[in-house]
Amino acid sequence: MTNxxxxxxxxxxxxxxxxxLMLRIAQQQDKSALAAxxxxxxxxxxxxxxxxxxxxxxxxxxxxxxxxxxxxxxxLYSNQRGAASTWIFTIARNLRIDQLRRQSNKPYxxxxxxxxxxxxxxxxxxxxxxxxxxxxxxxxxxxxxDQQEVVRLSFIHDMPHARIAETxxxxxxxxxxxxxxxxxxxxxxxxxxx
Numbered sequence: 001m002t003n004x005x006x007x008x009x010x011x012x013x014x015x016x017x018x019x020x021l022m023l024r025i026a027q028q029q030d031k032s033a034l035a036a037x038x039x040x041x042x043x044x045x046x047x048x049x050x051x052x053x054x055x056x057x058x059x060x061x062x063x064x065x066x067x068x069x070x071x072x073x074x075x076l077y078s079n080q081r082g083a084a085s086t087w088i089f090t091i092a093r094n095l096r097i098d099q100l101r102r103q104s105n106k107p108y109x110x111x112x113x114x115x116x117x118x119x120x121x122x123x124x125x126x127x128x129x130x131x132x133x134x135x136x137x138x139x140x141x142x143x144x145x146d147q148q149e150v151v152r153l154s155f156i157h158d159m160p161h162a163r164i165a166e167t168x169x170x171x172x173x174x175x176x177x178x179x180x181x182x183x184x185x186x187x188x189x190x191x192x193x194x
Contacts, residue, residue, distance in 0.1 A: 018084035026074035038067050041085060045092045052096050062099065066092040094176075101154070139189040147182040150175055 018040060024033035042063050049059035069091050077087050140148060149168065153159045161179070165172040 018088075019079040022070075022074055022077045022079075022084045022087075025071060026077065034067065034071055037070065037084075037088070041088050042067070045088065048089065048092060049096060052093075054096065054099075058099070062092065062095050065095050069095070097179075136190065139186050142189070143182050143185060147178050147185070150178045151182050154179060 018037060021030075021033040021037045021040075024030040025037070045066055046059045046063045049062045050056070054062060066088065070088060073091075077084065081087075140151065143151065150164055153164045153167065154161070159167065161175050162172055165175045168175075
């Protein structure tokens with residue numbers, strides 16, 4: 001049985017090896033290699049984006065952005081540090097995180113200084129706002145001090161991950177790991193606030 005027998009396009013020689021495709025992109029700016037990578041991973045990246053909460057159109061935009069980044073940064077890929085698929089999915093995940101940060105309405109503003117926007121809020125509005133502030137504050141206190149620090153720098157001070165790493169003197173991967181762990185811990189406590 002061939003790929004065309006099961007409704008998939010035929011696999012061309014060398015097309016099924018993502019590492020060699022990355023090498024062709026890095027060394028020769030080979031557009032057909034990029035197209036082959038897109039064919040191999042595009043649908044899976046889109047599926048991942050949808051699982052991460054992106055709508056269909058946004059998921060497609062993030063897939064395009066992922067493969068533009070692959071095109072531009074292919075020379076940075078090293079198969080000694082991991083599989084090409086891992087590198088591609090990491091780029092996609094980071095783009096989704098960056099997109100979420102850009103659309104964030106900054107729910108972690110300095111909670112001590114939050115001002116109420118309405119000119120004449122009702123009593124129930126004030127109570128509800130204070131309950132939300134109390135819940136977010138309580139949720140943040142469940143994080144380790146290290147996680148609180150990176151969340152504060154990321155969301156309150158709007159620092160990029162690389163700058164956080166530089167500021168507190170830890171590797172970039174550690175910053176991303178701490179933020180991911182903090183998100184995982186906060187999500188169940190705060191998901192109904194959206």
